[in-house]
Amino acid sequence: MTSALKENIKKVLQHQVDEKQFSSFMALMEEKNFEKKALLCEEGVVCKYIYFIDKGSCYSYLTEPDGEKQVVQFAIEGNWISDLFSFFSEKKAIYCVEALEPVNVLALNKKNFQIACDTIPWVDRFFRVLIQNAYVALQYRIAKTNSEEADARYKEFSKLHPQFIQRIPQYLIASYLGIKPQSLSRIRKESIHKA
Amino acid sequence: MTSALKENIKKVLQHQVDEKQFSSFMALMEEKNFEKKALLCEEGVVCKYIYFIDKGSCYSYLTEPDGEKQVVQFAIEGNWISDLFSFFSEKKAIYCVEALEPVNVLALNKKNFQIACDTIPWVDRFFRVLIQNAYVALQYRIAKTNSEEADARYKEFSKLHPQFIQRIPQYLIASYLGIKPQSLSRIRKESIHKA
DNA sequence: ATCATTTCTTAACATATGTGAACGAAATCC
């Protein structure tokens, strides 16, 4: 259960971490399990944890005034997910995080997050780099969302996240790409013709 | 010259900072001036600084294979801007940052960034929160980009950044919103009719 | 297995945004 997290830390920091320090970090995390469709964070409620996905998958979404769900992020094994604004500000969440499959996660609450940052040398830096990487990726995603048409965005998404294509319902991928399910269906059909 | 930065730090950290520590931080920054159209970062070149805008404005953009510029961020007095990926990884930048008006900035290079993080207690946290806030805002922006039509996006942008509307050419705002200048012109015309 | 629910596909039509071109206004350059 711990090895995926260790790999993740190593990848983000680009170096190995001390075994004992890693154990202290692990000790601050709670193992939790959720059924499919369970909510890990809920809109309107303060989000108490940031989650590392050990097994399974989830996604976060915003609910529009008209009830539409707008998908913001997907997360599978090895990814982190939360409503960061809510977690850090302790204000009500604006996103929901929902399990797509049964999930096992390591959950870190804010008190333990603070303790980890204060007592384990690389933790502060780890989260800074983690968020930094996410920010950089998001900036690129928005540039592409604005400049490319839907078929190119889908093609890039498939290439970048082939695992997601397998495991995530198309109507959620459509939302993530900013189009309707019918449009994604059309795009997929056309891409088969061309290929 | 220093008061804008002090305000910025206070706002991000949500508390005052020690005067002496602030001076040490300031001492690590270089004052620089750029003419309109000058490049603060250039695609293909490692971006050596992160910039705090003291006076003037800039924007960052991606250049598409067909030569189109895709605007990613605007920055005016009190904002930070850079190609963060390039700055931290020391790899070639994928964005350009260009002055929209003559600008005065405080520029922080990577060596000094490290020194500041290592020697001034709140600096590490300051940059983490800064990036965190930017990440949260971007996530919201992409959700809206995907779910709202161009007229609503423009309306929200005007409301959120009235100063930008005054100072930034429309064709750049159009790019930022993911539409063509002609479409923005049409949207503006229609919004006058309705109002 | 059967039925109910959810997800995906297809089609005809509606609408928003893109494209190309023209023009004038404004800004910039000598």
Place this chain on the structure above:
DNA sequence: GGATTTCGTTCACATATGTTAAGAAATGAT
């Protein structure tokens, strides 16, 4: 201050995506 370029607007037409609706396919429950 006049020449030149850049920017904003408008229009007619092209195209991508949305909408509505129906049914097929897949999934889940009993």
